[in-house]
Amino acid sequence: MALAPGRPKPKPTPETKHFWDGCKAGKLLLQRCVETGRAYFPPRPFSPYTGSRNVETFEASGRATLHSYVIHHRPVPGFEPPYAIAVVELEEGPRMMTNIIDCPQTPEALVLDMPMVVAFTPLDDDITLPLFRPAQEAK
Amino acid sequence: MSYKPGSVAVVGAAESTKIGAVPGMSQIMLHADAALNAMAECGLKPGDIDGVACVGPMMPQQIAHYLGITPTWVDGTAVGGCSFMLHVRHAAAAIAAGYAKTILITHGESGKSRINGTPRPAEPESLNGQFEVPYGPFGPPTLFPIPVLRYMQATGTTHEHLAQVSVVTREWAAKNPRAMFRDPITIDDVLGSRMIAYPFRILQCCLVTDGGGAIIVTSADRAKDFPTKPVYILGSGESVESNMVSQMEDFTSSRAFRVAGPTAMKMAGITHSDVDHLMIYDAFAHLPLYGLEDLGFCKRGEAKDFIWEGNTRPGGKLPLNTNGGGLSYTHTGMYGMFALQESIRQMRGTAPAQVAGAKVSIAHGVGGMFSASGTIVFSNEQP
Numbered sequence: 001m002a003l004a005p006g007r008p009k010p011k012p013t014p015e016t017k018h019f020w021d022g023c024k025a026g027k028l029l030l031q032r033c034v035e036t037g038r039a040y041f042p043p044r045p046f047s048p049y050t051g052s053r054n055v056e057t058f059e060a061s062g063r064a065t066l067h068s069y070v071i072h073h074r075p076v077p078g079f080e081p082p083y084a085i086a087v088v089e090l091e092e093g094p095r096m097m098t099n100i101i102d103c104p105q106t107p108e109a110l111v112l113d114m115p116m117v118v119a120f121t122p123l124d125d126d127i128t129l130p131l132f133r134p135a136q137e138a139k
Numbered sequence: 140m141s142y143k144p145g146s147v148a149v150v151g152a153a154e155s156t157k158i159g160a161v162p163g164m165s166q167i168m169l170h171a172d173a174a175l176n177a178m179a180e181c182g183l184k185p186g187d188i189d190g191v192a193c194v195g196p197m198m199p200q201q202i203a204h205y206l207g208i209t210p211t212w213v214d215g216t217a218v219g220g221c222s223f224m225l226h227v228r229h230a231a232a233a234i235a236a237g238y239a240k241t242i243l244i245t246h247g248e249s250g251k252s253r254i255n256g257t258p259r260p261a262e263p264e265s266l267n268g269q270f271e272v273p274y275g276p277f278g279p280p281t282l283f284p285i286p287v288l289r290y291m292q293a294t295g296t297t298h299e300h301l302a303q304v305s306v307v308t309r310e311w312a313a314k315n316p317r318a319m320f321r322d323p324i325t326i327d328d329v330l331g332s333r334m335i336a337y338p339f340r341i342l343q344c345c346l347v348t349d350g351g352g353a354i355i356v357t358s359a360d361r362a363k364d365f366p367t368k369p370v371y372i373l374g375s376g377e378s379v380e381s382n383m384v385s386q387m388e389d390f391t392s393s394r395a396f397r398v399a400g401p402t403a404m405k406m407a408g409i410t411h412s413d414v415d416h417l418m419i420y421d422a423f424a425h426l427p428l429y430g431l432e433d434l435g436f437c438k439r440g441e442a443k444d445f446i447w448e449g450n451t452r453p454g455g456k457l458p459l460n461t462n463g464g465g466l467s468y469t470h471t472g473m474y475g476m477f478a479l480q481e482s483i484r485q486m487r488g489t490a491p492a493q494v495a496g497a498k499v500s501i502a503h504g505v506g507g508m509f510s511a512s513g514t515i516v517f518s519n520e521q522p
């Protein structure tokens with residue numbers, strides 16, 4: 001799927017570059033605190049649980065559930081209303097904001113806790129966004 | 140060391156002369172207009188003020204210089220629309236510490252007319268810019284309600300319950316001549332109004348207005364010499380969580396609320412039954428539900444019934460958002476100042492919809508997208 005032009009483009013920082021490089025390579029990279037084993041997001045080079053810098057980056061499964069969302073009905077550059085602005089809960093624990101593709105943008109189709117899988121979607125040559133689609137629609 | 144409950148009091152409190160659509164004033168003049176009104180009612184001149192607090196992007200030096208104040212203490216804490224609750228708290232501590240004697244807290248925002256209005260940029264390299272903005276949120280109406288469906292599922296709250304929040308708030312607004320919207324509305328009106336961001340419709344979103352407000356605090360000992368009826372600060376609390384709503388710890392409860400509210404009530408030494416009047420910053424219709432539960436006025440999942448049964452409406456046992464709230468009274472972009480003003484009016488006995496005999500009022504604020512919270516417990520009696 002091609003994204004409509006005009007969507008705001010994220011600008012990676014030294015602390016987040018690995019995440020965006022991962023998305024471009026088709027990998028959803030999370031980090032975890034080595035001491036507690038707990039994963040976290042958004043990226044940072046230390047554990048938000050302990051303050052330790054002993055963290056590691058790993059590839060997440062890409063499986064998630066739909067945690068909550070709104071369906072926006074007003075025009076925004078780069079988006080065609082109505083469109084859902086969703087938060088998914090990754091299998092590893094952290095949550096992230098995303099959009100849901102391959103699914104009607106309706107309350108009837110978007111059921112909380114439904115299984116989702118990551119769908120890497122290029123924004124342009126630099127940035128690929130981790131969007132999600134319903135798991136039953138997965139190829 | 141903390142200030143003692145009741146040792147600091149509000150002696151001046153006023154809103155800008157006009158609120159709503161004020162195309163004749165820029166943002167800084169809305170600050171100044173409210174500040175001049177507050178100083179006038181308690182007989183102060185700018186030279187009598189030695190502390191200034193306001194919220195970015197307006198910096199304390201801009202307000203101090205514009206008004207002609209040479210402060211010995213300033214605070215520019217900027218955590219969103221509840222910043223003024225934090226300013227009141229910090230000011231009380233500063234007075235107890237001797238950093239200042241008479242502190243002016245101001246707000247002004249040209250939210251509707253946008254005359255030198257607050258820019259709302261999200262830098263593409265900020266965490267929000269990287270991990271939320273690319274997915275199409277466009278201002279608070281698309282972000283603040285993101286947890287609502289989760290809350291509804293967890294608590295059995297229905298669309299009708301959430302509509303009732305707007306209906307009851309409008310009942311209060313009907314009693315307030317300064318409220319922007321005063322005509323009665325029904326649940327059907329709310330659920331039939333224009334969809335903004337499902338599950339919320341236009342009547343469940345706050346207004347966007349121009350306006351300002353100012354508060355002057357001093358020690359309770361000095362307050363007795365002012366012409367205004369002192370309103371004592373019994374307790375206060377504050378906290379922050381995350382300015383990314385997607386990273387909220389629990390979508391059905393605000394951690395910042397759960398810290399700020401109980402901290403304030405504990406300091407004040409009050410229980411829920413002592414509270415005669417309550418303001419919960421209602422930028423959107425779900426916030427009173429979260430506030431009632433997170434502050435312990437209702438058990439989890441029971442706020443919907445508490446409001447549905449009429450406890451918060453005129454004549455109810457816990458009058459809530461009696462000015463008409465952000466939903467119907469005014470909302471400049473940072474409504475916390477107006478929640479404080481209404482609590483102060485109720486404690487002075489001068490509110491348009493006065494709660495008879497009210498002695499204790501809580502003003503509970505939220506920073507955008509549940510990012511922050513501040514709570515002030517007021518009383519018209521010194522403990």
